[in-house]
Amino acid sequence: YANDVPCYIPSGRIRREGGYEGGGAMIYYDQPTELAAEVEGLIVDTVQRLMPHHYYSKTMLRDFPPPRSPEQSLKMMDLRPGVRIELVAAEPLVVDPVAFDWGPDGRLWVVERRDYPNGWGEAGPKSGRVVVLEDVDQDGKYDRSGVFADNLPFPTGLKVWRDGLLVTAAPDILWLQDNDGDGVADVREVLYSGFGEGNQQHRVNGLRWGIDNWLHVGNGDSNGVIRSARTGQKVDVSGRDLRIQPDTGALD
Numbered sequence: 001y002a003n004d005v006p007c008y009i010p011s012g013r014i015r016r017e018g019g020y021e022g023g024g025a026m027i028y029y030d031q032p033t034e035l036a037a038e039v040e041g042l043i044v045d046t047v048q049r050l051m052p053h054h055y056y057s058k059t060m061l062r063d064f065p066p067p068r069s070p071e072q073s074l075k076m077m078d079l080r081p082g083v084r085i086e087l088v089a090a091e092p093l094v095v096d097p098v099a100f101d102w103g104p105d106g107r108l109w110v111v112e113r114r115d116y117p118n119g120w121g122e123a124g125p126k127s128g129r130v131v132v133l134e135d136v137d138q139d140g141k142y143d144r145s146g147v148f149a150d151n152l153p154f155p156t157g158l159k160v161w162r163d164g165l166l167v168t169a170a171p172d173i174l175w176l177q178d179n180d181g182d183g184v185a186d187v188r189e190v191l192y193s194g195f196g197e198g199n200q201q202h203r204v205n206g207l208r209w210g211i212d213n214w215l216h217v218g219n220g221d222s223n224g225v226i227r228s229a230r231t232g233q234k235v236d237v238s239g240r241d242l243r244i245q246p247d248t249g250a251l252d
Contacts, residue, residue, distance in 0.1 A: 071087070108132070
């Protein structure tokens with residue numbers, strides 16, 4: 001494990017929790033089993049012993065404390081003079097956020113990637129989704145959250161667009177719209193398709209304005225031959241990124 005290839009080295013807590021980084025990742029490095037339970041202690045203890053003695057601490061090897069509350073976390077931040085951090089949203093209003101964008105009305109749209117890294121099983125639904133946060137009492141903090149779209153496969157990015165949303169969720173870039181005003185998307189249209197579904201961390205992402213007046217999209221290195229549903233045009237993005245014009249279906 002030390003001399004072959006780099007790999008995730010989980011802490012004791014993460015190893016007990018399991019999952020991809022906790023043990024399953026080893027199979028992708030052609031190794032026969034997960035790391036030993038004592039690996040964290042061995043590494044931390046060795047590093048400390050290589051440092052001057054007054055750095056050594058037996059408490060370094062104790063288990064992690066429970067998560068702090070949002071208010072406690074704010075107090076732990078060491079800020080420079082003139083810098084202020086304010087809490088606008090925290091669990092349970094938003095969970096596992098990976099991308100967000102504001103609408104012109106001040107609502108905050110968030111991609112929640114709850115299905116990372118392995119989804120909910122081969123036969124089960126994906127749990128990636130888009131939620132919208134609202135500041136009902138106008139006090140500067142979001143206090144209401146609603147699910148706009150769910151069952152999205154490993155979503156990675158979004159952009160408020162016209163009267164709806166664009167969302168990157170390989171193999172597609174989707175257009176989502178709420179036509180009946182109930183706060184839930186009832187239109188889900190594929191605008192571009194063909195993006196590779198490789199490593200969940202390396203999929204299509206982005207949707208950022210460029211100075212050329214196109215939306216720029218990161219390929220993420222999963223590649224693919226991308227097809228515009230509106231024009232039929234195809235582009236091979238292997239080794240390259242992409243730019244799009246959703247209104248017309250153009251891509252380049």
